[in-house]
Amino acid sequence: MKKIFSLVAALTFCVASFAQQALWGGSQIVSPEVHEDNTVTFRLLAPDVTTVQVTGDFLPTQKMETPFGTFDGPGTADLTKNEQGVWEYTSDVLAPELYSYTFIVDGVKINDPSNVYMIRDVASVTNVFIIGGDRADLYKVNDVPHGTVARVWYDSPTLGMKRRLTVYTPAGYEDSKDNYPVFYLLHGMGGDEEAWIALGRTAQILDNLIAQGKAVPMIVVMTNGNAAQEAAPGESSLGFQAPSMQQPKTMEGSFELAFPDVINYVDSHYRTIAKKSSRAIAGLSMGGYHSMHISHYYPDKFDYVGLYSAAIMPSNESDCPVYKDIEGQLKTQFVDNTPALYWIAIGNADFLYEANTQYRALLDQKGYKYTYYETGEGHIWKNWRIYLTEFAPLLFK
Amino acid sequence: MKKIFSLVAALTFCVASFAQQALWGGSQIVSPEVHEDNTVTFRLLAPDVTTVQVTGDFLPTQKMETPFGTFDGPGTADLTKNEQGVWEYTSDVLAPELYSYTFIVDGVKINDPSNVYMIRDVASVTNVFIIGGDRADLYKVNDVPHGTVARVWYDSPTLGMKRRLTVYTPAGYEDSKDNYPVFYLLHGMGGDEEAWIALGRTAQILDNLIAQGKAVPMIVVMTNGNAAQEAAPGESSLGFQAPSMQQPKTMEGSFELAFPDVINYVDSHYRTIAKKSSRAIAGLSMGGYHSMHISHYYPDKFDYVGLYSAAIMPSNESDCPVYKDIEGQLKTQFVDNTPALYWIAIGNADFLYEANTQYRALLDQKGYKYTYYETGEGHIWKNWRIYLTEFAPLLFK
Numbered sequence: 084m085k086k087i088f089s090l091v092a093a094l095t096f097c098v099a100s101f102a103q104q105a106l107w108g109g110s111q112i113v114s115p116e117v118h119e120d121n122t123v124t125f126r127l128l129a130p131d132v133t134t135v136q137v138t139g140d141f142l143p144t145q146k147m148e149t150p151f152g153t154f155d156g157p158g159t160a161d162l163t164k165n166e167q168g169v170w171e172y173t174s175d176v177l178a179p180e181l182y183s184y185t186f187i188v189d190g191v192k193i194n195d196p197s198n199v200y201m202i203r204d205v206a207s208v209t210n211v212f213i214i215g216g217d218r219a220d221l222y223k224v225n226d227v228p229h230g231t232v233a234r235v236w237y238d239s240p241t242l243g244m245k246r247r248l249t250v251y252t253p254a255g256y257e258d259s260k261d262n263y264p265v266f267y268l269l270h271g272m273g274g275d276e277e278a279w280i281a282l283g284r285t286a287q288i289l290d291n292l293i294a295q296g297k298a299v300p301m302i303v304v305m306t307n308g309n310a311a312q313e314a315a316p317g318e319s320s321l322g323f324q325a326p327s328m329q330q331p332k333t334m335e336g337s338f339e340l341a342f343p344d345v346i347n348y349v350d351s352h353y354r355t356i357a358k359k360s361s362r363a364i365a366g367l368s369m370g371g372y373h374s375m376h377i378s379h380y381y382p383d384k385f386d387y388v389g390l391y392s393a394a395i396m397p398s399n400e401s402d403c404p405v406y407k408d409i410e411g412q413l414k415t416q417f418v419d420n421t422p423a424l425y426w427i428a429i430g431n432a433d434f435l436y437e438a439n440t441q442y443r444a445l446l447d448q449k450g451y452k453y454t455y456y457e458t459g460e461g462h463i464w465k466n467w468r469i470y471l472t473e474f475a476p477l478l479f480k
Numbered sequence: 481m482k483k484i485f486s487l488v489a490a491l492t493f494c495v496a497s498f499a500q501q502a503l504w505g506g507s508q509i510v511s512p513e514v515h516e517d518n519t520v521t522f523r524l525l526a527p528d529v530t531t532v533q534v535t536g537d538f539l540p541t542q543k544m545e546t547p548f549g550t551f552d553g554p555g556t557a558d559l560t561k562n563e564q565g566v567w568e569y570t571s572d573v574l575a576p577e578l579y580s581y582t583f584i585v586d587g588v589k590i591n592d593p594s595n596v597y598m599i600r601d602v603a604s605v606t607n608v609f610i611i612g613g614d615r616a617d618l619y620k621v622n623d624v625p626h627g628t629v630a631r632v633w634y635d636s637p638t639l640g641m642k643r644r645l646t647v648y649t650p651a652g653y654e655d656s657k658d659n660y661p662v663f664y665l666l667h668g669m670g671g672d673e674e675a676w677i678a679l680g681r682t683a684q685i686l687d688n689l690i691a692q693g694k695a696v697p698m699i700v701v702m703t704n705g706n707a708a709q710e711a712a713p714g715e716s717s718l719g720f721q722a723p724s725m726q727q728p729k730t731m732e733g734s735f736e737l738a739f740p741d742v743i744n745y746v747d748s749h750y751r752t753i754a755k756k757s758s759r760a761i762a763g764l765s766m767g768g769y770h771s772m773h774i775s776h777y778y779p780d781k782f783d784y785v786g787l788y789s790a791a792i793m794p795s796n797e798s799d800c801p802v803y804k805d806i807e808g809q810l811k812t813q814f815v816d817n818t819p820a821l822y823w824i825a826i827g828n829a830d831f832l833y834e835a836n837t838q839y840r841a842l843l844d845q846k847g848y849k850y851t852y853y854e855t856g857e858g859h860i861w862k863n864w865r866i867y868l869t870e871f872a873p874l875l876f877k
Contacts, residue, residue, distance in 0.1 A: 113722070127588070128588070129586070129587065129588045130587065131530075131586045131587045132529070132585075132586045132587075132588065133528075188529075188585065188586075188588060188590070189526070189528045189529045189585075189586065190526065190527065190528045190529075191524070191525070191526045191529065191585060191590070191593070192593055193585070193588070193590040193591065193593065194590065194591050194605070196588070196589055196590065197722070198720075198722075199600050199603060199604075199605050199713065199714075199722070199723060200714055200720045201598070201605065203596050206596060207596075208591070208596050208598065211720075212720060213719070213720065223717070223719060224711075224714075224715060224716055224717055224719070225717050226717040228633075228642070229633045229642070229644075231630050231631065231632045231633070232630065232631045233628050233629065233630035233631075234628065234629045234630075235628045235654070236625075236626045236628070236651070245625070245626070247626075254633070257632070257749050314621075316596065317596075317597055317621075318621060319621055320620070320621055320622050320623040322610070322620060322621070323595075323597045323608075323609060323610065325510070325594070325595075325596070326596060352654050
């Protein structure tokens, strides 16, 4: 028998398998290398190129000129080449955070071939790394009980299609007989049902907050807010299409109107506490706009509402009932169905800051109670992760 | 009220949001462009570089010299630059298949910045595209009912840790009261519980085969076969470590011995038909080795066994009982617990071809019945996807 099993030496197996299976192999370069002192070294083996830069949100922002005005863009830094043809740059000491970056090689933006960790944000894929400590430890997978993350398809009779959801159920859900509260978490323009679980680190944040006793165990349902779309790019029968910021049927009422289809699916397929006091809705940017409108159009559904950098803006061109008599709807929501928590958060450099300020002025004028949370910076995932870590502990208590 | 909602024009929102949120934006170049005739054009905007090549499994293989011998490696083709600084190459007519590729820019391997679709294979991330037709239509998301894909954590008392599984439940599972058969599907060396769902296209293949009535609805459980590892790289508390081909405790019996922990979890958390006739196990390469050993060590557990390019090789250094008296164990499996199907598949250019031939000779000599399926080519995902599409329809009938 030994003869049968000894034809191939283990070493040969490893090498040949690597050559045939993984095809192009990984680089031997370590990049990024996070040092003890929270500086980070980036490396790229590229002996034959002229310039290598790194760009990302770990660098100070720099002004970016566009035809539509000047915006803060990510900074860049130059790498320098050593004798082995390895380009290298070491950052300053970085604050705890999940950071994104890409290299620019002779003008071409490329991913770091030594770092397999990448996250798509709409039509861009960038490498990521985490500097631990403080709040950023919530973004890590830690040695705590983990929830389940499922991609499920629900029926939306209102939209006339099956659509994809990302659903987080907390650790212990499968072994419990309890019913759980549900938090509906909505993405921004160009995003989809993958956005919050990927860049938002929802599973890690909830696992950690629940393990620390800071949030109650809850189900988190991440929807696709583009009402014409069945699923995230690549996950529907449209195939491997290029993702686009501009989707039809995103801010004209269809998604908001059809939201009970999601709630019905979740309440009939998960052990939920199917009542207002155990239901929350929040979203970033367009998802904040959706959360505002869904919560006033269905005022008896949600006791917790979160507007993260919400896109407070006109919806003039739609005659959808969701947008009719918004002041009347808000009165019904705030006076007759007073939410336990109406939470508005925005960065003070956000281009939607002024619009949110005026929306708060309206609420103030009417005497409608809300909680306001302001951070620095603008319309960025760093802020939305912060808002999730602040908002989730306030729910269902 | 209109005043409140009209501060920000929609256009400004789109542009500014793009600038702030998606940060680096997508390229405007279309690549890859799959034409009607199944040729494919690859493009890269890179006015300031000297050479651009594309390499991938859509090109004829070329010999690759390594210190361990000569192997077939992926071919390369040169792109040519137009006046706008866009490099371009159009392929020959390609056969239906899921293909992987990368660019090589002045010697640096990079992902295509115009293509967000990438799949990790161990330590490498490559872009992918699909040429439809024939069997490759099974690899696409089609307009058919979709199953649920969940990442769940199970308890393995034998290995002393919580470990991660990828579980596919077929369309209709949630709305049914039926019990389902279970197919355990195992990855190769360097892989993990993400391999089959990503490069293997398991969810798409099963969705399509079930919709066509070619496979019965079944649960597919994709395990992590590295017994020292809790989860795929990036999904455990080890953080964003570089993936490695060489993991401890992969082929020394620990994973095989602990396999009942997986079965116990699945049978107690899903509506399964918990008996031999409704249980299958198969794996590729190291996963084929695992499937062979698990199925003879637990001979009353699986009626269907699939060895895909199985790593038939010695396990001399382990004194694990899984590897003791293998001939005796095979006799118990084949004579006393005769499997309904013992299926061996391999490519005729696989470096494990000879080892599999000798294993079959042993089975022949003993009179143990098996089914043999031979393809061309070697130790590659193309073959493993083919084997899955051939094997799944044979199960539980």
